[in-house]
Amino acid sequence: MKLAYWMYAGPAHIGTLRVASSFKNVHAIMHAPLGDDYFNVMRSMLERERDFTPVTASIVDRHVLARGSQEKVVENITRKDKEENPDLIILTPTCTSSILQEDLQNFVNRAGLDSKSDVILADVNHYRVNELQAADRTLEQIIRFYLEKARSKNEVLINKTKAPSANIIGIFTLGFHNQHDCRELKRLLTDLGVTVNEILPEGGSVTHIKNLPNAWFNLIPYREVGLMAAKYLETEFNMPYVAITPMGLLDTENCIREIVHIVKNISETLETGKGSSYNFDFESYIDTQTRFISQAAWFSRSIDCQNLTGKKAVVFGDATHAASMTKILAREMGIRVSCSGTYCKHDADWFREQVDGFCDEVLITDDHTQVADMISRIEPAAIFGTQMERHIGKRLDIPCGVISAPVHIQNFPLGFRPFLGYEGTNQISDLVYNSFTLGMEDHLLEIFGGHDTKEVITKSLSTESDLIWTSEALTELQRIPGFVRGKIKRNTEKFAREKNIAEITLEIMFAAKEAVGA
């Protein structure tokens, strides 16, 4: 047992549901007790989704414990098949169902016989993998399922596109700025003369999975989700993949070089006739983008950024974002990263290798109290982390820029806010600069004693009061949240004056509330 208040990565089924509900026309059925469908609330609230989340639960209750859930699960699958006609139904086990140890695969086979849609069981172990690992696994499972299905029907006709093309794999629902990143990546690929073949899983259709091998290569923007699928496609279909996250100027450059390298190689081996060989002047493209289109290089050179030199920062988040952010701060802005860390413990080796030489120390943990202790020990000038670090920062009075999930609704902005590509570099520069200047302002205010040295005693214009508050009423007043307390006090006193009441008791307070409806 572990005493825990907070977790960075959610339970495995959340990962499966995120992948499943990102596809079009895929329905997930959770084998779970009442109340475990909280995922629907998150998707509907955080993503402000207009459509009903295609996730339902096959409820595990007392009756199920007594006689097994086979009938119920099979019935729920076939019912959903008729109601919604999905292409695919994914039965998703939860922690509860995994201890019941029922033969869910058998239920899936049974239900598959009566359903028009395909039915599969998400193959994840709740006690061994977290949300991100499960998402990676489920995405690979779905892709494998459809490619093997197509293969068995001889439908996989590898028909490489004429022009260079790529699949973008790993964009999905509730991902940190994924939608914006996707748009930016498409723009980047278009600039490079590469067309987008398929984007998975967000907005993708399972019926298109058989077209995946037609692309020249796969682009995996995030370390956490998509690598398994990319590796599968590499072994089975000989498709190369690019797994450099194009975040920050230097890594965007690295990513482009890698893409161009792969595309050149393929265009030489492909027999697509003359004139199709790929000849892209990427050096001048990178140079123009870096120096003139993106503002980040100029920002690093400007005197504003000079003031940030050597300032201490702490970075924490998922492996992709924390590693990229560490490199950006250290290499591109000259900021000292005192500690860089990730909660992706399963990917610790890769992370260490990435940030090696760019930070003073590395912290691999999924315990937020360790992160809080580290931050209070280092006392950085700014933190770049998740929502948790933002709250740690609030408590310690250190500004924080949010760079990674877990996130709140404010991290699903409506405006265009990518973290990847050249526009992403601008966004990151703003984020870094704003975090630090706010911290500086605070600090200066403290040194010079604030804007206003006179303490404000009361917010009302006149303090003269002929009213007496009884002690119970005063206690009651103290219980009212601070931000409305003044208003309640004023309304009550106004009410008392109107009624010519000199002493304010509890009764008067409540009567005042009833009268004005405050």
Place this chain on the structure above:
Amino acid sequence: MAKSQLTETLTFDCETGNYHTFCPISCVAWLYQKIEDSFFLVIGTKTCGYFLQNALGVMIFAEPRYAMAELEEADISAQLNDYKELKRLCLQIKQDRNPSVIVWIGTCTTEIIKMDLEGMAPRLEAEIQTPIVVARANGLDYAFTQGEDTVLSALVQRCPTESISAQSSSLSPNDGQLKEPQKNSLVLFGSLPTNVSTQLTLELERCGIKVSGWLPSPRYGDLPALNENVSVCGINPFLSRTATTLMRRRKCKLISAPFPIGPDGTRAWLEKICSVFGVTPQGVIEREKQIWESLEDYINLVRGKSVFFMGDNLLEISLARFLIRCGMIVYEIGIPYLDKRFQAAELELLEKTCHEMQVAIPRIVEKPDNYNQIQRIRELQPDLAITGMAHANPLEARGINTKWSVEFTFAQIHGFTNARDILELVTRPLRRNKALESLGWNQLVKVS
């Protein structure tokens, strides 16, 4: 009143139980705030933790007095000793927070692996010298607010049999009083924000009735005395287990009344309590009238409008009854679970209200099926759907006004004073959408 088309009586349906609601462990969110010296330990998995973390959002960061005892693979397969593990965690809690009581919340997982929490608690309690109360608030058996019910019914066992004042009076020389320990005292049960419980206490005092205690009390040490001389009355419709425990285990007399939600409910609640104590309530009718008058501006907005309760927190019957009295038409009352005995007076008032307002009695659907309900909402096109957050945005995008049902659980809705807050919630979508009405942005999904 007995017009031919209105002779309809209450009808109850039961569907599949495929509906969305909060897990009952969410009760820790308001109970840890109510019982100021408590600590809630939820013994469950990452799934439980993830729910609490996301559902309770901001509270997580405020160093709450609750935590997860997260079960790991070794706990499930019994490689670790449950007792030793819980002892380790509880000692840590005791050292860090020193609570007056630790409440263990059992979850689905502890049910399935049959962890004997009730057996371990007394042993551990004796060993660490901190009371441990066990409540099985799991999703296998209960929905949302019923979590509070399981905690309160566990707390009933911890209430003293005689109040401290009665005990001390027995030491006093005046032995004549000993024979008659406070006959007919009144204890109210249900967790309310302290200012709301003060308001209700004052309402009863105005009628000449003294409330001798509340379950739960703001501090664990102040739990009310319970014995066969105590009358008890519930203030929330989801407290049926607590009511049963009070009657069976502590021999208390249960006052079956409608719940003090809305001015009509509050008046009926006061009158019922008064009648039990043989008191004639003074000025209650005028007071109700006065409140209704002050609500007139809001009632004008809702009168004649229709509402559909999808059902997820068991407050539905009382809210529907109040809204019908406000002049609304209720199409359907979805409810997770209906205890017809505990809610008897409330159901009776609902029926009476429908007759008096000359509207058809809505159908009550227990264990609703959300998919079917959405089909019905599409057909009926109600003016307002009261629903969980999973369905609210999708319904809004389809032009249906919605109100998030969970807000009714967290808002102050009891008593005369707070009637306005209920209507504030109910009319908010109507007022907001009125402001946007002329823009033609009602349907925001592509119709296929």
